[in-house]
Amino acid sequence: MMYVDSISMRTKTYNQFILITEDVRRIAAESGIKNGMITVITKHTTTGVTVNEALECLESDIAEFLERLVPEDHPYAHARMLRDYGSTAGNPTGHLKAHLTGNHCHFPIVDGKILCGGAQEIYFCEFDGPAHRTINVIVQGE
Amino acid sequence: MFIDIHVFPAFYEPINEDEAMEELRHETLDIHKNGTAALEHIFNQMRCAGLDKLTLLPQDYNTQQNGITLVSNEEIAKLVELAPDKFIGFASVDPFDPKAAEKLEHAFTQLKLKGLYLHPGRLHFYPNDAVAQPLYDICEKYNKPIIFHSGLSWEPNTLTKYCRPDTFEELAASRPNLRICLGQFGWPWCRETAMLMLKFPNVYTDIGALYFDCAREFLTQMLTVDVPRTWIDRSLRHQVMFGSSNPRFEQIRMAEVIGKLGFRESTLELIKGQNAIEFLGGLD
Numbered sequence: 226m227m228y229v230d231s232i233s234m235r236t237k238t239y240n241q242f243i244l245i246t247e248d249v250r251r252i253a254a255e256s257g258i259k260n261g262m263i264t265v266i267t268k269h270t271t272t273g274v275t276v277n278e279a280l281e282c283l284e285s286d287i288a289e290f291l292e293r294l295v296p297e298d299h300p301y302a303h304a305r306m307l308r309d310y311g312s313t314a315g316n317p318t319g320h321l322k323a324h325l326t327g328n329h330c331h332f333p334i335v336d337g338k339i340l341c342g343g344a345q346e347i348y349f350c351e352f353d354g355p356a357h358r359t360i361n362v363i364v365q366g367e
Numbered sequence: 368m369f370i371d372i373h374v375f376p377a378f379y380e381p382i383n384e385d386e387a388m389e390e391l392r393h394e395t396l397d398i399h400k401n402g403t404a405a406l407e408h409i410f411n412q413m414r415c416a417g418l419d420k421l422t423l424l425p426q427d428y429n430t431q432q433n434g435i436t437l438v439s440n441e442e443i444a445k446l447v448e449l450a451p452d453k454f455i456g457f458a459s460v461d462p463f464d465p466k467a468a469e470k471l472e473h474a475f476t477q478l479k480l481k482g483l484y485l486h487p488g489r490l491h492f493y494p495n496d497a498v499a500q501p502l503y504d505i506c507e508k509y510n511k512p513i514i515f516h517s518g519l520s521w522e523p524n525t526l527t528k529y530c531r532p533d534t535f536e537e538l539a540a541s542r543p544n545l546r547i548c549l550g551q552f553g554w555p556w557c558r559e560t561a562m563l564m565l566k567f568p569n570v571y572t573d574i575g576a577l578y579f580d581c582a583r584e585f586l587t588q589m590l591t592v593d594v595p596r597t598w599i600d601r602s603l604r605h606q607v608m609f610g611s612s613n614p615r616f617e618q619i620r621m622a623e624v625i626g627k628l629g630f631r632e633s634t635l636e637l638i639k640g641q642n643a644i645e646f647l648g649g650l651d
Binding site for chain 1: 411417
């Protein structure tokens with residue numbers, strides 16, 4: 226059996242980490258699936274999904290780490306008019322940061338609960354906000 | 368006060384209840400994959416960019432679109448009513464429309480719109496053609512400014528020959544009391560725009576162009592090299608306004624970059640807001 230739902234939100238800043246663990250747990254419960262896998266995957270290419278401990282200090286460190294690896298002031302090739310969009314691509318850092326965090330995560334579901342460590346939380350990562358965003362959540366099992 | 372003088376709200380949610388019209392707007396403007404934007408999102412963008420107000424421009428090319436107005440004056444008035452502290456509304460009429468003058472009078476007197484937007488390249492008229500003169504008479508009568516598209520336009524069915532900066536010289540010379548803005552700095556003919564501003568104090572421009580590279584690279588080239596920074600900082604500082612041409616170009620990064628180009632703080636204040644207030648004839 227496969228159950229699909231989504232989480233939508235309007236992000237408020239250019240870069241933003243948003244905890245979505247409780248939304249994912251709610252969808253897992255609503256799916257009715259007792260044993261299986263849950264996948265959380267963003268629909269966008271300038272956002273990420275990652276798992277880490279939900280601490281303000283770590284959010285700051287991760288943001289600074291990504292900023293060091295992908296600085297705003299760099300001669301990226303992805304800075305040009307895109308014919309498909311009719312606008313200038315100004316978000317290479319968003320694409321590259323998303324590339325680093327990845328766009329999804331998986332967890333097992335056992336006896337109706339998401340099997341994860343006590344420190345593990347699921348983050349949605351905005352790297353080109355503000356924007357309207359959607360994250361798909363897929364539960365597979367029985 | 369930080370004002371974006373050049374914003375197209377074609378994809379704002381409150382005026383996109385009709386899917387067919389939204390699709391027509393995507394096709395006509397050649398802007399895709401952006402969806403529609405709730406006002407909450409627009410306000411978030413403004414906050415991130417540090418913007419206090421946006422000047423919203425309608426787009427009326429109805430004689431070329433079977434009588435359909437792409438974004439109407441009434442829709443602009445509706446948006447202004449939803450956020451009067453944030454939005455300044457302009458009018459647009461198609462000069463070839465027999466009712467253009469009547470519609471413009473209505474837009475100024477009844478809808479209380481603050482100026483006129485025209486795209487000569489899209490409508491295929493030269494700025495000083497007779498067909499547009501009645502509209503200029505009305506703008507002078509009500510002391511309303513005009514924003515023209517100038518230079519390259521990405522919109523389909525546009526011809527740049529109609530909006531190259533030097534085509535505005537006769538208009539600027541013949542109507543010294545009419546404030547006109549040559550949008551997009553007339554890119555790539557930025558020096559022609561600079562020439563006109565130097566010669567005519569009623570000519571303004573905005574910086575809403577980003578046709579190559581990123582905002583930092585393009586605006587550095589346009590505003591410090593193509594037009595040397597000193598020309599703007601010393602001589603043209605009362606005639607250059609911040610504009611983004613959003614959603615074509617990225618408002619947030621352009622807003623950030625303008626503060627990093629080396630202009631005097633007093634010049635920045637003019638570019639970011641004071642010149643727009645002068646151009647508009649004040650904020651009320």
